[in-house]
Amino acid sequence: MAVVRLDNIGKSYGAGADVLHDVSLTLEPGDLCVVTGPSGAGKTTLLNLITLATPPSFGRLTLFDTDALAADRVARAALRRRIGIVFQDLRLLDHLSARDNIALPLRIVGVSESEISDHVGELAVWLDIAHRIEARPQALSTSERQRVAVARAIISRPDLLVADEPTDRVDGETALTLVRAFERLNSLGTTVLIASHDVALARRFACRHLHLEAGELTSPDPGATQ
C-alpha cells in the first residue's frame, strides 16, 4: 500500500504558469522524505495537494490507496484525519491555549478528556513546552509556537506527517529537537514528508532526498510511475 501516490500531477492558479508540472511521487509506509528547493519552487503547493488543502489542476492523487480526488467530503475528512500537518505559518488558534491547540485533532475524533490530558502532557514534556502549556500562542516565543504546532501535528499519531519548513523559525537546538521528534515518529511507523529550503537540515536526516525546482522534481522519485 502506498501512503501517497502522485501521478503526473500539475497545479496552476488561474491562467498563470504551472506551479507544479507533471510531478510524480510515491511514499511507502515508513518512508522519511525531505523535499528541498528554493522559495517559490512549489514545495508548499506540493504539500497542499497532499493534505487536500487544494485540488490539483490535473493528474491523479492517491492517499492510502484511495483516489482522493474522487472521494466524497466525508471520505476526504477521514483521509485528512490520517495526516498530521505542520503548516509553514503554523496556524495556531489565538483564542485557545497551547494545550487546547495541541488537543484539537484528538477532540475532533472524540477522545476522552482524560486521555487527551495524558497525551498532551506527555508530548509537552517531550517537546519541552510543558511549562508554557496554558499560555495562548501570542504569549509564546517563536520557538515555542513552532513546537506547539509540531505537537498538534503528531499528537494523533498520524499515518502521514507533512511538515512545511518546520525548522524555519527556530534555533539550532530546537531544530535538532524537532528533527529527533520526526525521526522518532518515523521509527514508530509514521511516513514523514518534510519540505525545506534548508539543505543543511535535509542532510541531518538519513532519508530520501528530493529536489523541487520551478515546479518540477529534479531528482525524480524512482518509485513513481512516469
Next chain:
Amino acid sequence: MSGQPSGAASLALPVGGDPTRPLLFWLFALIGYLAALCGLALVLLSGEMREWNRSLDNSLTLQIPAETSAARIETVLALLRQTAGIRGVRLLEPAETARLLEPWLGPAATLDTLPVPRLIDLQIDPGTGIDFADLRQKLSSIVPGAQLDDHRQWLGDFRGAAIRLASFMAVGIAAIALLAVVLTVSLTRTSLALHGETIELLQLIGAEDADVARLFQVDALRQGLLGGATGAAAALVTLIAVGRAVPLRVMTGGSGLADWRLWVVAIIAALAAGLVAMAAARITALRQLSLMP
C-alpha cells in the same frame, strides 16, 4: 487515533469577539416579540370568538314597542312558546332593561319618561330550523312594530372579520419567520467568513462539515432561544401594560396571565425562534462548507 469524528463539541470557535452573536440575539428578540404578540392576539381573539359564540349563537332578542298592552305581550309570549325551535322565552323586567341601557344613558336616566321598548330574550334550539319570515309576519300581526333581532347575522359578519384578522396575523407570523431565516442566513455567512481561517484549519485536520456546522447551529440555537424568550417575555409585559391602559376583556383574556394559553404561546415563540435559528444556521453552514476544498 485516526478514528471516526465524534461530532465533539469542544472545537470552540472564537465566538467571543464575533459581532454577529449580539445581532442574532437582538434579531430573535425582536422576532420573538412580534411573533409572540401576533400569537397572543390570535389566542385572545379566538377565545373571545368562542365566548361570543357561546353567549349569542343560540339567542335572539325581540323588541316590543313601549306602548304595547300587557295582553298583546302575553299573546306574543304564547306564540313564541308554541313555536318549534324556541326552547326558552323570557320577558325582561324594566329594571333589567334599564341596566342594559345604563352604559349609554347613564345611571341617572329616568326610563319612565322614555319610550323604552320591552325586550324578550329567546333561546333557540340550533338543531331546529325556524322559519323567521313566517315568525316575523305573525309577530307583526299581533304587535305592529315588533322587531326580531337575529344576532347570528352580525355575529357571522363579526366572525368573518375576525377570521380575516386572524389570517392576516398568521401571514404576519409567516413573514416574520421568513425574515428570521433570511437574516440568520446572512449572519451565519458573515460569521463563517469571520472564522474562515479557523474553519479551514479544522477541516484540514479532519473535521467533517457536520462537525463544523454544529458549532454554528448550537450557537444559533442558544442565541435564538435566549432572544426569542426575551422577546416573548416583552410581549407578555406589553399585553399586561395594554390590558391595564385599555381595560377591555379581550385584552386581558378574561383571566389575564393566569390563562395558561398565553404562556404556551410565549414558550412556543421562544422555542420556534431557537429552532428556526438553528435550522437556518445549519443549512447555511453546510452549503457554504460544501463550497470549500
